Amino acid sequence: MMMPIWRHLRSSRRVLGFVFVASVIWLLLDMAVLRMSDGDANSRLMREKVILEQGLARHQDKVTQVGLGEPHVNEEDEKSDRRNSQPVKLSRRRKKEQVQDDASQVKPNAVVQDDASQVKPNAVVQDDASQVKPNAVVQDDASQVKPNAVVKQPVGLSLIAAPKNDSVVLKAEEVLEPVKATPNISLQASNQHQDAKKLPGKKKKQIEELPVQGPRNTSSVKRDKQNGEILDNNIKVVQVRDTHSVKASVHQVLSIDLTAAPRDPKAVGQYGLAGTVPSLMDSVVKKRWNEGQFNVYLSELIPLDRALPDTRPEICTRNMIHDDLPSTSVIFCFVDEVWSTLLRSVHSVLNRSPPHLLKEIILVDDFSKKPYLKDNLDKYMEKFPKVRVIHLKERQGLIRARMAGAAVANGDVLTFLDSHVECNVGWLEPLLERIHTDRTKVPCPVIEVISDQDLSYKLVDNFQRGIFHWPLVFGWNALSDEYVKKNNMTPADPIRCPVMAGGLFSIDKKYFYELGAYDPGLEVWGGENMELSFKVWMCGGQIEIIPCSRVGHIFREQNPYQFPLNRRRTVERNLARVAEVWMDEYKELFYGHGNLHLLEKPLMDIGNLTDQIQQRNKLKCKSFKWYLDNVYPELEAPLVKAAGLVFNRGLRSCLSIQNGVLVFDTCHLSSQSQHFNYTWLKQVRQQDVCLEPSAKQSLLTLQPCGDGSSSNSHKPQRWLHKSSQSKLPEHLMVEMGPKQMCLEAAAKEAVLHLAPCNANNLFQQWQFTNYYSE
Numbered sequence: 001m002m003m004p005i006w007r008h009l010r011s012s013r014r015v016l017g018f019v020f021v022a023s024v025i026w027l028l029l030d031m032a033v034l035r036m037s038d039g040d041a042n043s044r045l046m047r048e049k050v051i052l053e054q055g056l057a058r059h060q061d062k063v064t065q066v067g068l069g070e071p072h073v074n075e076e077d078e079k080s081d082r083r084n085s086q087p088v089k090l091s092r093r094r095k096k097e098q099v100q101d102d103a104s105q106v107k108p109n110a111v112v113q114d115d116a117s118q119v120k121p122n123a124v125v126q127d128d129a130s131q132v133k134p135n136a137v138v139q140d141d142a143s144q145v146k147p148n149a150v151v152k153q154p155v156g157l158s159l160i161a162a163p164k165n166d167s168v169v170l171k172a173e174e175v176l177e178p179v180k181a182t183p184n185i186s187l188q189a190s191n192q193h194q195d196a197k198k199l200p201g202k203k204k205k206q207i208e209e210l211p212v213q214g215p216r217n218t219s220s221v222k223r224d225k226q227n228g229e230i231l232d233n234n235i236k237v238v239q240v241r242d243t244h245s246v247k248a249s250v251h252q253v254l255s256i257d258l259t260a261a262p263r264d265p266k267a268v269g270q271y272g273l274a275g276t277v278p279s280l281m282d283s284v285v286k287k288r289w290n291e292g293q294f295n296v297y298l299s300e301l302i303p304l305d306r307a308l309p310d311t312r313p314e315i316c317t318r319n320m321i322h323d324d325l326p327s328t329s330v331i332f333c334f335v336d337e338v339w340s341t342l343l344r345s346v347h348s349v350l351n352r353s354p355p356h357l358l359k360e361i362i363l364v365d366d367f368s369k370k371p372y373l374k375d376n377l378d379k380y381m382e383k384f385p386k387v388r389v390i391h392l393k394e395r396q397g398l399i400r401a402r403m404a405g406a407a408v409a410n411g412d413v414l415t416f417l418d419s420h421v422e423c424n425v426g427w428l429e430p431l432l433e434r435i436h437t438d439r440t441k442v443p444c445p446v447i448e449v450i451s452d453q454d455l456s457y458k459l460v461d462n463f464q465r466g467i468f469h470w471p472l473v474f475g476w477n478a479l480s481d482e483y484v485k486k487n488n489m490t491p492a493d494p495i496r497c498p499v500m501a502g503g504l505f506s507i508d509k510k511y512f513y514e515l516g517a518y519d520p521g522l523e524v525w526g527g528e529n530m531e532l533s534f535k536v537w538m539c540g541g542q543i544e545i546i547p548c549s550r551v552g553h554i555f556r557e558q559n560p561y562q563f564p565l566n567r568r569r570t571v572e573r574n575l576a577r578v579a580e581v582w583m584d585e586y587k588e589l590f591y592g593h594g595n596l597h598l599l600e601k602p603l604m605d606i607g608n609l610t611d612q613i614q615q616r617n618k619l620k621c622k623s624f625k626w627y628l629d630n631v632y633p634e635l636e637a638p639l640v641k642a643a644g645l646v647f648n649r650g651l652r653s654c655l656s657i658q659n660g661v662l663v664f665d666t667c668h669l670s671s672q673s674q675h676f677n678y679t680w681l682k683q684v685r686q687q688d689v690c691l692e693p694s695a696k697q698s699l700l701t702l703q704p705c706g707d708g709s710s711s712n713s714h715k716p717q718r719w720l721h722k723s724s725q726s727k728l729p730e731h732l733m734v735e736m737g738p739k740q741m742c743l744e745a746a747a748k749e750a751v752l753h754l755a756p757c758n759a760n761n762l763f764q765q766w767q768f769t770n771y772y773s774e
C-alpha cells in the first residue's frame with residue numbers, strides 16, 4: 001500500500017519539481033523582459049512612446065494625466081488610475097496641500113512667508129476689507145477664490161507628487177534641433193514639489209533655502225547626469241472626474257527653464273549679456289540693420305536658446321499658483337520678421353513654459369515677402385508638434401492677423417506676443433493665474449528691454465504702469481514712492497493699468513470674443529491697444545501688469561515693414577475709430593490735441609463703425625467719463641479748453657448774445673448770456689450755437705455748432721486761440737480761404753467783425769475767464 005503511494009508521490013514530486021523549475025525559468029525570463037523594457041524606457045524616445053500609449057489608455061478611460069513636461073512613467077499610479085474610476089490618489093504632496101489648506105496657511109495667489117503664521121497674501125487677494133488698496137492695485141471681488149475656499153470644479157485638477165526618482169520626460173519638441181546639442185534640461189526647484197518627506201515641520205527651513213534671485217541658480221537643479229532628465233520636483237496633474245467640491249490646491253510657481261545650463265556658456269549674448277561685433281563688421285551690421293531695425297547680424301550669432309538672467313523680484317519665486325490653470329495658445333503674428341528673433345521668441349516659449357499649460361504656439365505669417373518665412377519656416381517647425389504656422393493670403397495687419405490666430409486657437413486663453421521677444425523664467429503661470437482668479441482680467445507681463453544695438457537683456461524698473469497722453473499716445477508711468485508705501489505694495493503685486501502697451505498679454509478666449517475681439521476695421525498697426533483697453537475696462541474687465549511675469553522685447557525706432565498707407569495717417573485713422581466708438585464727448589480731446597489735420601475728418605474716412613457701436617451698446621459698457629473717474633483719474637481731461645466770459649482787451653467789455661444777436665456788454669460773471677466755451681474742436685460756443693464768419697466774410701453770425709463729424713466738420717467755426725501753432729495766442733484767428741483773419745471788436749460801434757491780423761491791436765485780443773489747458 002505504502003509503495004504505490006510512495007511511487008505515486010515520487011512521480012508527483014517530479015511533476016511538482018518540473019512545475020517549480022518551469023516557474024523559476026518563467027520568472028527569470030519575465031524579469032529579463034521587464035529589465036529590457038525598463039532599459040529601453042530609459043531612452044527618451046521609448047519613454048515618449050510609453051507616455052503616448054499611457055496617455056491614450058488614460059484617455060480611453062476618460063481619466064487624463066498630464067504632467068510637467070509630460071506625465072512621468074509611474075507604473076503604480078498608472079495602474080491605480082486605470083483601475084479606479086476615482087483616479088485621485090492622494091500622494092504625500094497632495095496630503096501636504098490638504099494640511100496646508102486645513103491649517104488656513106496657504107492662500108491662492110499668496111506669497112509664502114517664512115513664518116507660516118504670517119502668510120501675507122499677495123496684495124491682490126485681500127481677506128481683510130480694511131486692507132483693500134485703492135486704485136493702483138486691482139482688487140478681487142468677492143466672487144474670487146478665497147483662501148481655503150471650497151471651489152466647485154466639475155472637472156478639477158489636483159496635484160500629485162511624483163516619487164523622487166521619476167524623471168520628467170521631455171518631448172522632442174523641447175529639443176532645439178537646428179542648434180545641434182543635447183537639450184539643456186533643467187528645472188529650477190519648485191520646493192513645493194520636492195520630496196514630501198522633507199516637508200512636514202520644515203516649512204520655514206524650506207523657504208529659507210529657496211534660491212535667491214540672480215543669474216541662473218543651478219544649485220536648485222537636480223538632474224540625472226546620464227540622460228539629462230530632471231530628477232526632482234516632478235508633478236503630475238490628474239484630472240478629477242467627480243463633480244463634488246474639491247479644495248482648491250496650489251503649488252509654488254514653477255520655474256521651468258530648459259536653458260538654465262546652456263550648451264555653450266561662452267556664446268555671444270549668452271545669459272542675456274551684451275554681444276559685440278568686431279568693428280571690421282560694422283558695415284555688415286549697418287547693411288543688415290534695415291532687415292529688422294535692430295542688430296540683425298549680431299542676433300544671428302546669439303544662440304536661439306540663450307539663457308537669461310532671472311529678473312523677477314525675488315518674492316515672485318514663492319508665489320502660489322493654482323494647480324488647475326487654464327491652458328493657453330501663444331499667438332505670434334509677424335510680417336517679415338527676422339529669422340533668428342522669430343525662432344528665439346518661439347524657443348523661449350517652448351523652453352520656459354510648463355508644457356501642460358502650453359496648448360500650442362500659433363505663428364501667423366501676415367503675408368511676409370521674405371522667402372525664408374514660407375517653406376523653410378514650415379519645415380523647421382514640423383519638428384515641434386506644438387507649433388502651427390498659418391500663412392495669410394494677403395496682408396491683414398497686426399490686428400486682423402491676431403484675430404486669424406485667435407480663430408484657430410484651441411487653448412482656453414489667448415496669449416499674444418510680438419515676434420521678437422524672449423519669455424523669461426516663470427513668465428506664464430502668473431498670467432494664467434490672474435485669469436483663473438477672474439476671467440475678466442487681462443494680464444500683461446512686464447516688458448523688459450532687449451537692446452536693439454547689442455541684444456542685451458535689461459531688467460526694467462518695478463511699479464510701472466501703462467498710461468496714455470493726449471492724443472492717445474501710449475506711455476509708461478512709474479507709481480510714486482508714496483503711493484507704493486501708502487498702499488503697502490510689494491514688488492509682486494499686480495499693477496492695474498489704464499491701458500496696455502499692446503504687444504504682449506493674455507486674455508481668456510471666450511471673454512475676448514464676448515467683448516467682440518478687436519475692431520477688424522483697424523489697419524496694420526496701432527490703436528488696437530487703446531481699443532482693447534477701453535473695451536475691457538468699460539465693459540467690466542481689468543488690465544494689469546503682473547510683475548512676476550517678465551518678457552523681453554526688442555524695441556525698435558522704426559517699424560521694419562511697410563504701411564500700405566502712410567504710417568501716421570494709418571495710426572491716426574485707427575485712433576479716430578477708437579475715439580468715435582469709446583470716448584463719448586471726450587473724443588473732442590483726442591481731435592483737439594492732435595495736429596490740426598485730425599480735425600479734417602472728411603479727408604480721413606475712418607470707415608463704418610456701426611458694428612462697433614452696436615457691440616458697445618449690447619455689452620452695456622460704462623461711459624468714458626466713468627473710465628476717467630475710476631481707472632485713470634490722474635489724466636487731465638477738461639471737456640473744454642477755456643470757458644467763461646470773453647473779454648476784449650481794447651473795448652474792456654464782454655461778448656454777449658442778446659435776442660440771438662452778438663453784442664458787447666459790461667462784464668458780469670453771473671450772466672449766462674456772456675458765458676462761452678472754447679472747445680477742443682476750436683469752437684467759440686454758447687449752448688448749441690457757434691461763432692462763425694458770415695458769407696460776407698467780414699461779419700460774424702451765430703450758427704448751429706458742427707459736431708466735427710465727417711458730414712459736419714464746420715471748418716469755418718474753427719478758431720485758433722492760445723495755440724502753440726499761432727504766433728498771436730491772444731487772438732481769435734480763423735482761416736478764410738488761404739488767408740487768416742482775426743476777430744476784432746470795432747471800437748466805435750461795439751460790434752464784431754473780421755480784420756487782417758495785427759499783433760499790437762488790443763481790439764483783436766481776447767481773454768476767457770478760465771483756461772483749462774495750454
Ligand code: UDP
Nearest residue numbers: 333334335366397398401418419524525559
Ligand atoms: N505685425 C504684423 N502685421 C503688420 C504689422 C505688424 O503681423 O502689418 C506684427 C509684427 O511683426 C510684430 C507685431 O505685429 O510681431 C507688432 O509689431 P511691432 O513690433 O512693429 O510693434 P511695436 O513693438 O513697435 O509696438
Ligand code: MN
Nearest residue numbers: 418419503554
Ligand atoms: Mn514689437
